[in-house]
Amino acid sequence: MAYNMSSSPIDDKKRRNNIDGAHSKIAAHPAIIIRPRKSIDTSDLLEILQFRTVIYFLIWRDFKVRYRQTFLGLLWAILQPLASMVVFSLVFSRLAGISSDGVPYSVFVLAGLLPWGYFSHALASASSSLTNNRDLLKRVYFPRLIIPMAAILSCVTDLLTSLGLLLLVMFALGVPVSLNIVFLPFFLLIAIAAALGAGAALAAAHVRYRDVGYITPFAIQILLFLTPVVYPSSLIPASWRLVYGLNPMAGVVEGVRWCMLNIPPHPEMIVVSAISTLAILLGGLYYFQRSERIFADIV
């Protein structure tokens, strides 16, 4: 029974090559070796590319289904940030008198809501993606990471819609678009990477612990207050700024405001956020891969 584990990786590889060599004439398709999953296997990441049709169709399914049988359809992608913008402007600008770094508060808050709305939505749908696709996990094989990945990527359409909304509101209020906008994709990629890392980890944890289903919405709510969405990051004391940057979305929101509105950023905070995102992405993928082999057994 300990057959596989007793042999060293090198022996294994040799043996595998021998078998492959002997059958190369009949097996055009490379032989697939099924054995206990132990550690990180980079071939899994390559396999995701082979299964890109599945990613494409899962994204397409999410998109098709999201606004089926709704009266307003895609308008919801605009109405949600628009309504938040109006409410936040009333509460935080009019009532609380929070400053907005010299641009109209509505534009200021909408530029923050753009990446934040994407991140919170993507994280929430990724964290429940594995449990919602239980049937797929139990009945068909494909790299499991595809499921949270598709959940995160299918929210990108809403991100682009709200970007259009932001440009429209800026135009209406006469706020000029900064040339820094060419750097916007970089910050959006950070938001996607952070959502993927955290989303994959939460999805994997959700399979084991249903508590995650209760924790996630709450954590997202708390995180909103630790992100400079409704207030400018200049309110944070300089000595706390690096710690504050550990929240990937702090740097992202800061960066998006710089790209769109040319509000001077705190570069050190953005650097910390970028590093923190990388750590979250790698850590999340590692935890996901480690948990992956038992998904079908316990989901």
Added chain:
Amino acid sequence: MSDIAVRIEHLSKKYHLGRRTDGHPTLRDAVASLGTRVIQGRSKTASQSSEFWALSDVSFDIQRGEVLGIIGANGAGKSTLLKILARIVSPTSGRATVYGRLGALLEVGTGFHPELTGRENIFLNGAILGMKRHEIAAKLDQIIDFAGVEQFIDTPIKRYSSGMYLRLAFAVAAHIQPEILVLDEILAVGDAEFQRKCLNRIETIGNSGRTVILVSHQLGTVQKLCTRAILISGGKVAADGSPSDVVSAHLRRTDAQMAAGLSARTDRLGEGRVRLSHIDISSPTGALVAGSPAVLTFEISRSDIKVDCSFTICDEVGEAIASFDSANISEVDSVGSHFRCEFTPLLLVPGRYYINAGLYSSGALMEDHVERATVFDVHAGQLAGRAVIAYPGYGHMTMQHQWTRVSQEG
């Protein structure tokens, strides 16, 4: 040896019973068990007692072009083996090497989304089953035609009848073209027409030189379709060879288990709150005789749970002949420790028959289910004055009837 499709070497799979498979563990459980481990110094006694080896040290090769049937009692490990080959679950140790593209169909309609139209679902399902977009597009018309749902192809499938849904799902599955096809109990669902289509399709696939691995409870089907069969019992290969040899080996085993008595049987399914403890088949005249009355009595382990009893009479290879269900008796009768089912008269031709029996509590929840729970022989007799005769291969039942021969007179 030269033409292997799948090689399985020392494959084992361990499951943890009890808490982990039962419900969904919570963080609190994790913290609690961490605590216990610290206190007990990582003693593993608790976890070992709840281990279960679904497969242990299974090794065999499957040749290219073989149609392999895997049979065995419930819980023997057949489905686990298939799931490992399909890469849905990971083995605990050992390995399997698959030479070629493997397509697994463990349940028809996996990944169908009710809000999407038939056409959209064909693409989604095809992609999930491993087809490329252009492959699906090329086969789209064939699939729609096979399913016979042209009119409804742009309707969301939540408005489909269950028959249409099943036909569409099977049509997609039937058009994936892997070199190795893995099927689990597909033949157990759907109407006769659907099953016939399934069988034809599998025969075609087998004839085209591709490899098929099939798990089935229908021993007759395995004998008809397969070129080789494997019997899995207790997670090990118990027999391997020609389908007829392996099927009879399986029958001998279940006969031996039957001899041990119903309450001693462990190869059963269901919740288990109430179990069948004994089945008695008798006749007022002594031996069971074709065309004479017969009484089946099912004794159950407790009388305070409301259950329905159902059973199927099967022939020697497990093909169902007729099914009966107590579900339509009045509620007053549903208390007590015995179910009685009377046949007046018994309409089976002489021969040997088996009974699969089960208990279901409200909401069709399976409490107990035993395949080949008991066996009985029917002896030659008469029905309405005519001898009841068994012609092997010409059916198992008879009916009350009269023959007359007349001349047409103007």
